[in-house]
Amino acid sequence: MTHKVDNTGEANYTEKLKKIAQTLLDWQGPIVIISHLDPDGDALGSCLAFKRALDSLGKTTIFAMGVPGYLKFLLKDNEHVSSLESLPEGAMLAVLDVDLGRRTVGAPLEGAAFTLNIDHHGSNPRIGDLVCVEPGKAATAQIVKDLIELMPVSWTADIATPCLTGILTDTGNFKYTNTNASVLKDAAELIEHGVDYGFLTDRLQWREPSYFQMLGKVMATVEFPLDGLVATAYVTPEMEAEVGSSDDDSNDYVGLIRYAEGTKVAIFFKSREDHTKISVRTRDGVSAQAICHALGGGGHVAAAGAKLDLLLEDAKKAVLEETKKELSRHKLL
Ligand SMILES: [Mn+2]
Structure with missing residues (x-):
């Protein structure tokens, strides 16, 4: 893995996301998408929305995550692998909702041609070639939504649903104090993109x-x-x-x-x-x-x-x- 620390800061969140969007659009190799240990709805939702958006642009993506049973309904067949032994040649490694540290799982960090990190945890040490950490966001899925909007992606319910899942999970269904107007505005926009909200909130609460x-x-x-x-x-x-x-x-x-x-x-x-x-x-x-x-x-x-x-x-x-x-x-x- 690269140990480069991205020091460009969060001075301009949108400029940083534009740079990430352009890097993704220019990238010709595979893009491996991973998140953290014990993945939750934001880990899965961010990765899945990111993957589906990139897939819609014709990119080659590999999403590696051990998805917990209660979230599996969000996945289609063959959309993910539980883990990767090694990164393919020339791969970009995209790490979402966690830093490039010890809690990262799904694939080894070694051998990445480029590392991208998108997260909302303030404690993130900003390791990677391109890093966007925005602690003001309630969920990484909100950052992914902003990023998708900077790329020529047509929103579909398939992209919006995991994105809203991330927001729902990390705000405790809009109950936590991180729920603010921007969270509700993002959620409203995602629902407008076709999310079946009643189904999703009900289904997310199902337990054995x-x-x-x-x-x-x-x-x-x-x-x-x-x-x-x-x-x-x-x-x-x-x-x-x-x-x-x-x-x-x-x-x-x-x-x-x-x-x-x-x-x-x-x-x-x-x-x-x-x-x-x-x-x-x-x-x-x-x-x-x-x-x-x-x-x-x-x-x-x-x-x-x-x-x-x-x-x-x-x-x-x-x-x-x-x-x-x-x-x-x-x-x-
Ligand atoms: Mn999160």
């Missing part, structure tokens, strides 16, 4: 019946430590084995417990054999990013995550310690 059995078990673990300012819940492999539930990150338990009245921080622990993953949600300026960054993870102010090389009980202690610091910083404790 085992999810609802697991929900009961997870909710039985809820606790409210640190003077009730924090809501926690967890899942263990034993609980999953009992209901035969799959681990595909579709289970937004943290999104449910974050609505416990009086809480500023919600933390969900996913216990694994030799590590624990956490998802953190916050409100009122308390930073999930600060909590997770201190633990080796990252994300946004209101939503972040980390992977800790600790078992559940030790992970709980470590995370609550960082949470306590962050709450103290805001004079809430």
